[in-house]
Amino acid sequence: MSLISAGRAPGRRQLTAAIVLIALLALFACSPTFNWRELRPQGTPLLALMPCKPERVTRTVPLMGTGTEMHLHSCDTGGLSFAVAWAELGDATRVEAALGEWSRASLASLRLAPEVADSPEAHWAFRLPGAPKARGLMAQGTGPQGQAVQMRAAYFARGSQVFQAAVYGSSLPSEVTTTFFEALKLP
Template sequence: MPLFSAGRVPVCRLSTGLIAVLALSACSPTFNWRELRPQGTPLKVLMPCKPEHASRTVPLAGSGTEMHLHSCDTGGLSFAVAWVDLRELARVDAALVEWPRASLASLRLAPEVADAAQARWDFQMPGAPKALGLSVQGTGPQGQAVLMRAAYFARGTQVFQAAVYGPQLPGEVTATFFEALQLP
């Protein structure tokens, strides 16, 4: 399986995702889905709660880079969308390798887990020629088991991460979150 893959999302998949969003928002006050368009990016995402925004400098692809993060917690789950603008295309491939490994380290997992076929899930992002999906179980800061499903993708010099963390990851909730990601 290649490290990165690109592809198209069938129209029926988008329609299914939209139906799921409408069904979830009608039935569940826990997941109050809303569209987010992170400033300075073409990305559109649905967040299930009102996100908070933060930014900080992180070491990525050979230098300090400002990372922007929108995140929120609801229903026992944490949702996050983060991005960086590397300003140089030559740094993108390195960032798409380093960022997933850093995410794994935060869950007390070895960086090599990113290379394991069983840690991968088929994530494709139309408009992003390179994309990677990871689905793993690690350990949280208080020693509890934490599941993470994350997607990493790039367009131009911008690199993105979308992730859901929790003790369990309900399929319909994670599907709604990831299927709604768009790079128009």
């Protein structure tokens, strides 16, 4: 005995509901929170992956006692903020000091003392082939609205160009940060 002959066939409403449910599931499947895409910042050899469409901003910032043009690509998704930034120093001998100053400025933005940058607990193993000077920094501080914010950042250089790649959020899922940092390439 089939369901139809027993009078248990799905009605029009159930069929319509099932079709709508399938369509909604398909719609959500096509719009993931982390939609990874390639980023190649113009003027650099860097290749990165961003989980959302980044906005691009260029500003002059104080770095090494002078105004330095900083290029930033950033976006927000899934409650996280992602950033890839770079600057041309024009002098490779200034790279080490610039990377240190940049990491201390990042900590200051989280209302943390600059000395945190020297703490072994604040470092994570970051290596990038093609970047002889590279360091990883992680910290938990306070955001502009007083909320707890975690940061994981990488600072690196090639020649006289210095870079930062960073993720900020109330918590940092390891699968997301791993994808972001492992995708960085300096071919």
